[in-house]
Amino acid sequence: MVKSSYWWIIPVLFIVFGVLCPLFNLFTFSGGFEFNVIKENANIIFFTIKQAFISSFFTMLLGLPGAYLVARTKMNGFLKSLFRVLSSVPFVLPGITVSMGFLLAFGKEGLLTKLLNFLGYKERILFTFTAVILGHIFYNFPLFIRIVGETWEKIDGALIEASKIDGANNFKALFFIEFPILLSSILKAFFLTYVYTFTSFSIVLILGGIKFSTIEVSIYMYTRILFDFKSAFTLATFQMIFISIFAYFVNLKKESFQSGKVKKEKFPKWGYLYLILIFLFLFVPLFYSFFSGFLTYGGGFGIENFRRLFSLKLAQFIGTDIKSLILYSLLLPLLSTLIVISIASIASYYSVKGKKLDYLLMIPAAVSPVTIAFSYILLRISPFNSLILVYSLISLPIVYGLIESGWQTINFEVEEAALLDGANFWILNTKIRFPLIKYHLLTAIVYAFTISLGEMSATITISEPPISTFSIAIYRLLSSRKISEARALNTIYNLIVFVLFGLIEYLRNKNNKRR
Amino acid sequence: MRKMIILVFVIFSLVLFSNGLTIYTYDSFVSGIGQKVIPVFEKMYGCKVNLLSFGDAGAVLSRLIFEKQNPRADIIIGLDQALLKKAVDNGLIEKYTPININLLKYPEFLNEFAVPYDFGSIALVYNKEKVKNPPKSFQDLLKSEYKGKIVVEDPRTSSTGLSFLLWTIAVYKDKYLDFWNNFKKNILSITPGWDEAFEMLESGEADIMVSYATDGAYSYYYYNSVKFVPIILSEGAFVQVEYASLVKNSKNKELAKRFLEFILMEEFQKEIPLNQWMFPVTDVKLPEAFQYVPKIDKILEIDNSIYGKLEEILKEWSKVVIGG
Numbered sequence A: 001m002v003k004s005s006y007w008w009i010i011p012v013l014f015i016v017f018g019v020l021c022p023l024f025n026l027f028t029f030s031g032g033f034e035f036n037v038i039k040e041n042a043n044i045i046f047f048t049i050k051q052a053f054i055s056s057f058f059t060m061l062l063g064l065p066g067a068y069l070v071a072r073t074k075m076n077g078f079l080k081s082l083f084r085v086l087s088s089v090p091f092v093l094p095g096i097t098v099s100m101g102f103l104l105a106f107g108k109e110g111l112l113t114k115l116l117n118f119l120g121y122k123e124r125i126l127f128t129f130t131a132v133i134l135g136h137i138f139y140n141f142p143l144f145i146r147i148v149g150e151t152w153e154k155i156d157g158a159l160i161e162a163s164k165i166d167g168a169n170n171f172k173a174l175f176f177i178e179f180p181i182l183l184s185s186i187l188k189a190f191f192l193t194y195v196y197t198f199t200s201f202s203i204v205l206i207l208g209g210i211k212f213s214t215i216e217v218s219i220y221m222y223t224r225i226l227f228d229f230k231s232a233f234t235l236a237t238f239q240m241i242f243i244s245i246f247a248y249f250v251n252l253k254k255e256s257f258q259s260g261k262v263k264k265e266k267f268p269k270w271g272y273l274y275l276i277l278i279f280l281f282l283f284v285p286l287f288y289s290f291f292s293g294f295l296t297y298g299g300g301f302g303i304e305n306f307r308r309l310f311s312l313k314l315a316q317f318i319g320t321d322i323k324s325l326i327l328y329s330l331l332l333p334l335l336s337t338l339i340v341i342s343i344a345s346i347a348s349y350y351s352v353k354g355k356k357l358d359y360l361l362m363i364p365a366a367v368s369p370v371t372i373a374f375s376y377i378l379l380r381i382s383p384f385n386s387l388i389l390v391y392s393l394i395s396l397p398i399v400y401g402l403i404e405s406g407w408q409t410i411n412f413e414v415e416e417a418a419l420l421d422g423a424n425f426w427i428l429n430t431k432i433r434f435p436l437i438k439y440h441l442l443t444a445i446v447y448a449f450t451i452s453l454g455e456m457s458a459t460i461t462i463s464e465p466p467i468s469t470f471s472i473a474i475y476r477l478l479s480s481r482k483i484s485e486a487r488a489l490n491t492i493y494n495l496i497v498f499v500l501f502g503l504i505e506y507l508r509n510k511n512n513k514r515r
Numbered sequence B: 001m002r003k004m005i006i007l008v009f010v011i012f013s014l015v016l017f018s019n020g021l022t023i024y025t026y027d028s029f030v031s032g033i034g035q036k037v038i039p040v041f042e043k044m045y046g047c048k049v050n051l052l053s054f055g056d057a058g059a060v061l062s063r064l065i066f067e068k069q070n071p072r073a074d075i076i077i078g079l080d081q082a083l084l085k086k087a088v089d090n091g092l093i094e095k096y097t098p099i100n101i102n103l104l105k106y107p108e109f110l111n112e113f114a115v116p117y118d119f120g121s122i123a124l125v126y127n128k129e130k131v132k133n134p135p136k137s138f139q140d141l142l143k144s145e146y147k148g149k150i151v152v153e154d155p156r157t158s159s160t161g162l163s164f165l166l167w168t169i170a171v172y173k174d175k176y177l178d179f180w181n182n183f184k185k186n187i188l189s190i191t192p193g194w195d196e197a198f199e200m201l202e203s204g205e206a207d208i209m210v211s212y213a214t215d216g217a218y219s220y221y222y223y224n225s226v227k228f229v230p231i232i233l234s235e236g237a238f239v240q241v242e243y244a245s246l247v248k249n250s251k252n253k254e255l256a257k258r259f260l261e262f263i264l265m266e267e268f269q270k271e272i273p274l275n276q277w278m279f280p281v282t283d284v285k286l287p288e289a290f291q292y293v294p295k296i297d298k299i300l301e302i303d304n305s306i307y308g309k310l311e312e313i314l315k316e317w318s319k320v321v322i323g324g
Helices: A009-029 A035-040 A042-072 A077-088 A095-106 A111-118 A129-152 A157-165 A170-198 A202-208 A215-225 A229-250 A269-294 A304-311 A314-318 A322-352 A369-378 A383-407 A413-420 A425-436 A438-454 A457-462 A470-479 A483-514 B002-019 B027-031 B033-045 B057-066 B081-089 B159-186 B194-202 B215-223 B253-262 B272-276 B288-292 B304-321
Strands: B021-025 B049-053 B075-079 B115-127 B150-153 B187-191 B208-212 B228-231 B239-247
Touching: A009 A229, A009 A322, A009 A369, A009 A383, A035 A042, A035 A229, A042 A077, A042 A129, A042 A170, A042 A215, A042 A269, A077 A129, A077 A269, A077 A438, A077 A483, A095 A111, A095 A129, A095 A202, A095 A269, A095 B194, A111 A269, A129 A170, A129 A202, A129 A269, A129 A383, A129 A438, A157 A170, A170 A229, A170 A383, A202 B187, A215 A229, A215 A369, A215 B057, A215 B304, A229 A369, A269 A304, A269 A483, A304 A483, A314 A322, A314 A470, A322 A383, A322 A438, A322 A470, A369 A383, A369 A457, A369 B057, A383 A438, A383 A457, A413 A425, A425 A438, A438 A470, A438 A483, A457 A470, A457 B057, A470 A483, A470 B027, A483 B194, B021 B057, B021 B253, B027 B033, B027 B049, B033 B049, B033 B253, B033 B272, B057 B075, B057 B081, B075 B081, B075 B253, B081 B159, B081 B239, B081 B304, B115 B159, B115 B215, B115 B272, B150 B159, B150 B194, B159 B187, B159 B208, B159 B304, B187 B194, B194 B208, B208 B228, B215 B228, B215 B288, B239 B253, B272 B288
Parallel strands: B021 B049, B021 B075, B150 B187, B150 B208
Antiparallel strands: B075 B239, B115 B208, B115 B228, B115 B239
8 A cells, every 4th residue: 555654644733733723822812711602692603504504505506517517518618618717716706806796796786686677586685695695606606616526527437338238317327326426525515615604704794784694703893893802712613613523524435436537418408597597696796896896986987997006106005015015926825835735635635545634624714814813923923934824724625625526536546556566656646646636736726826815814914014915905905995996906816816717727628639 | 341331232222223113003004194104203213113004903903912911012003992992901001191292182082091193073975866865863864765775884893883883872872772773774784894885885786874074075085076975963973083002011112102292293193184084183284175074063972981891782782783
């Protein structure tokens, strides 16, 4: 078997020293547990648990058909690329951009409101529970397309063929052959969605109107308005333990995977209806948020915001010059991407081999970045190191999920064969293991990079000159009421994200053609 | 030997001096008024000022609490009444009254722990193209014609929202929950912060939002038009006063005290209106744009003890408004 089998200790140490120890220190600093807080927030806790479940359920319901279409059907190449790029983007966009897109699309003058009215549906969607669910689906949809879809594409078509020879119809093959193999990927995507909707903050507040509130809102209140850190960290710890326990139980033993070339079916008729629905309800808000940079003060449309942005003395807002802004906006995300990819690759490799690590690696998703930031401040870790650590941590859960679903598609017999042929550790990794999961890896890299680049709350809490990043510039513009300029800059950020995801798609198509 | 001691002392004080003054403040101070006034002070005293920000004023205060054992900042700028109370209760700041305090035009802002540097009133801002008959009083806000048209910030996450809640307490005293109970039917949404509320006003989703009295002046100055008009309700204004304080165990106390005096000087105060979009606290000329700021006829006071009961108040508020 694999020789150096103690590598899994690295991700464990990373979580223990990167999150658990600093948080424990913070916890003792703020005075331990405050049990009353759990009781007082019982309603909010209950609502949080419930809404996350409903949100994840519907995200799955909409995500799975998408994953199927992308992976198992002969979808038009351009349409497929477009769908894949668009569905990947929302996840890395800041909450305010997303809710802005929704406000415009479902608002009084919004395209979707008009469409719904035209179809005879007059109820308002904004400021209802439906809006919250839609917002959450929009955000977490890519988890299913990416994690489940990429794995699905690797299921050996022969397996399905064989089942058909044995008399199974399409439906039976799907349920009894493919789903069991996909189950652990589906659970992973479901679980990640659950965690991200559990800790949702601005979508619930902005789109839900006045009736809804989550644990994260209470944590924010205790830290930022009341300065009652004891209550805040009791809730944060509760959240963390809850998520960890959940992660421990949804982590299934993996089915043995038979990897090969997937069988592609004809693109089904319902697929068109599905795509139309997705484009309308999920991508129209995305277009709105993308184009919000062109909405000028008072409601016009034009490039005025960009003119304002470029005529600003930007140095004033970023606290340093443009050169260091670009340097740090690239350097910090790149370094953290390197770290998170290494950590997640090791961890997920061992997880696929049967080591239970999920409940540890999901912890960062259950702690808000600001809490981690404060725990580093308390330990007086330098801003540069803190930021790299925070970025690696916040992208760890999704990167882990992506790479793990990659490892799952590998037939590990290949490894053993290679070892028999005398391959050393280096060759095994560079020639055998990693090339097999290169798309998973590439996707994970882009997610790690864009999540780091877009992180705002911890970045603001930690950084000081000369460190300044893109997201600080956006925040500073917003806080100085330079809304128009902030929107323009945000549109530029969206553009970068689109280009990066477009690039993966391009590389992938190019490679596929060559084959 | 003695020469040595003197030499060491000189070097030591040089090191101290070259360390300069460290000021913690909120972000918009750094990118706004800070750019104007800090160079003036540096020139005045031949020193270096290190102006740092970590988000909004609440975030900066949290930072100070975490660094209490070994403070790095000499001065904190940006505490409003509620935050100032927290800072005092946590033993983070030191009493100091600048020698030029007599320049202060409003004795009601005096506080032995802090120097006020600007103030402004919370207001309701409405879209004049859509609201033909704007509310004039809190009672008006309850009218059914505004149903689903008003957006407010969440007091649990936004200082603007908290100030608005305090305004209702200043008006209705211990009956404020009755007001909210009636008012909530008119609220379209509660946003986490000011930005989102503004987005909703601008996109035409909401017609009225909770904001600041200087909004009209701001939009006149930057966009030459006043589409969103501020109103101060007739019951009286609730003003947010912003303070600067000396951090306890500051390493550079003397220079810090000079800065707190500098805050009341004309060089600092004259920059307040067009950078902070607040009113200066001393007698300086106001720019033309400020004619769009509604007059403050009456300033409402709330009992200082209210600031100590915020937790209870927020809990009661969420019970009534959110229902949980």
